Amino acid sequence: MSQPKPRTTTRDIRQANRLQILHQLLLRKSSTRQELTRLTGLSTATVAHLVGAMLAEGLVVETGVEIPQIGRPTTILALNAAGGACVGVDVAETYIHYELYDLMLTNLARYDLALPSSKIEPEEVVQLIVTGFDTLLAQAAMAREKVVGIGISIPGPFEHATGVSVFAPTWGWANVPLKAMLEERLEIPLYLDNPLKFNAIAEAWFGGGRGIDTMAAVVLGTGVGAGLVIDGKLYHGSSNTAGEWGHTIIVAGGRTCRCGNQGCLEAYVGAPGILQTLLEIDRSSPLHFPGDQTRSIEAIATAAAQGDAMALEVVNRTAVYLSAGLGSLINFLNPEVVIIGSWVGALLVPIMWEKLLSLVERQSLERPYMAARIMVSDMARNSVSLGAATSVLEEYLAKEGRRSKRRLTEKGAER
Numbered sequence: 353m354s355q356p357k358p359r360t361t362t363r364d365i366r367q368a369n370r371l372q373i374l375h376q377l378l379l380r381k382s383s384t385r386q387e388l389t390r391l392t393g394l395s396t397a398t399v400a401h402l403v404g405a406m407l408a409e410g411l412v413v414e415t416g417v418e419i420p421q422i423g424r425p426t427t428i429l430a431l432n433a434a435g436g437a438c439v440g441v442d443v444a445e446t447y448i449h450y451e452l453y454d455l456m457l458t459n460l461a462r463y464d465l466a467l468p469s470s471k472i473e474p475e476e477v478v479q480l481i482v483t484g485f486d487t488l489l490a491q492a493a494m495a496r497e498k499v500v501g502i503g504i505s506i507p508g509p510f511e512h513a514t515g516v517s518v519f520a521p522t523w524g525w526a527n528v529p530l531k532a533m534l535e536e537r538l539e540i541p542l543y544l545d546n547p548l549k550f551n552a553i554a555e556a557w558f559g560g561g562r563g564i565d566t567m568a569a570v571v572l573g574t575g576v577g578a579g580l581v582i583d584g585k586l587y588h589g590s591s592n593t594a595g596e597w598g599h600t601i602i603v604a605g606g607r608t609c610r611c612g613n614q615g616c617l618e619a620y621v622g623a624p625g626i627l628q629t630l631l632e633i634d635r636s637s638p639l640h641f642p643g644d645q646t647r648s649i650e651a652i653a654t655a656a657a658q659g660d661a662m663a664l665e666v667v668n669r670t671a672v673y674l675s676a677g678l679g680s681l682i683n684f685l686n687p688e689v690v691i692i693g694s695w696v697g698a699l700l701v702p703i704m705w706e707k708l709l710s711l712v713e714r715q716s717l718e719r720p721y722m723a724a725r726i727m728v729s730d731m732a733r734n735s736v737s738l739g740a741a742t743s744v745l746e747e748y749l750a751k752e753g754r755r756s757k758r759r760l761t762e763k764g765a766e767r
């Protein structure tokens with residue numbers, strides 16, 4: 353039999369209330385006690401007490417006074433942006449993208465590094481993360497001590513319990529203890545996960561998933577997958593591999609996927625799969641640039657937009673495969689919103705939009721289709737790095753809450 357679940361204590365409730373206030377301050381950039389009371393649904397006394405504690409800790413600052421036409425002036429509150437910094441690193445198959453943010457998630461610096469298309473060893477990736485992090489801090493003249501944590505996205509499944517990168521197919525990695533290797537070098541709190549999860553966090557906080565309870569944030573890039581938000585929370589699954597939607601089999605006995613199975617969605621709508629479709633139509637297509645996925649997909653998008661028949665055929669076939677995957681996803685999850693993101697999605701989905709929607713409608717059940725809003729991501733920033741930095745900030749705010757409660761208890765100030 354399973355262990356009884358731990359009870360929710362008044363401490364947990366206070367912690368959750370505190371995070372609610374911090375979230376609102378982060379999303380709105382500034383607010384007042386009155387507004388926070390309205391937005392969180394907490395009592396005036398609770399908000400006053402919690403804000404008082406956060407002001408004393410330096411986590412929140414007063415930035416001015418609002419003078420209404422009627423009534424008393426109210427103090428404007430904001431997170432103490434300069435109180436620290438957080439970093440998001442997107443380690444992808446062809447590049448590493450580093451971003452530095454303040455505690456209000458305003459971008460302070462970014463840095464890009466291209467990766468060779470050959471296999472890369474875990475030690476090399478660790479070294480690149482460490483040196484890239486130093487370069488990023490130097491760019492913004494940010495002191496290392498101010499960084500409250502680093503969020504790092506790595507391709508493939510990642511196991512939180514062991515800190516192990518389970519499987520990175522492009523590089524042939526299996527069971528790499530990446531977190532321990534990085535901790536040894538960085539000595540800063542680390543938060544690792546894969547791009548599906550971080551992209552979903554960014555969409556849920558800043559993109560089309562704001563305020564949405566059930567969402568699938570689809571990643572359509574070199575790899576394919578989805579980050580799932582269920583009941584307002586990121587869904588991890590029992591071993592953090594929920595959302596491996598790219599390995600849904602859409603063609604029984606079809607193309608070999610890099611996971612080893614046959615007929616996976618990713619083998620048809622990931623960038624290499626789309627290029628395979630192109631080569632199946634014309635083995636010597638001028639739209640294909642061997643060894644350069646990005647340039648080839650861009651060439652298909654440009655040619656299709658100009659009405660090129662071959663490019664349109666590739667886009668149409670891709671729409672057929674993608675709609676099969678989206679139809680299953682909608683039937684299975686019954687989401688309010690499906691957001692299609694990442695670079696292949698941004699380049700090709702707008703071209704196939706009308707056709708894609710009519711195909712999805714035909715290939716999903718009526719009720720879940722009617723309930724789902726399908727959209728292309730409107731996130732201008734690198735959503736994976738932003739999601740990674742957001743996860744760091746969430747961890748930090750939660751931990752600061754626990755730490756400061758101890759401090760307050762020691763002072764006897766906690767109620």
Ligand SMILES: [Zn+2]
Pocket residue numbers: 598599609610611612613616618
């Ligand atoms: Zn697969």
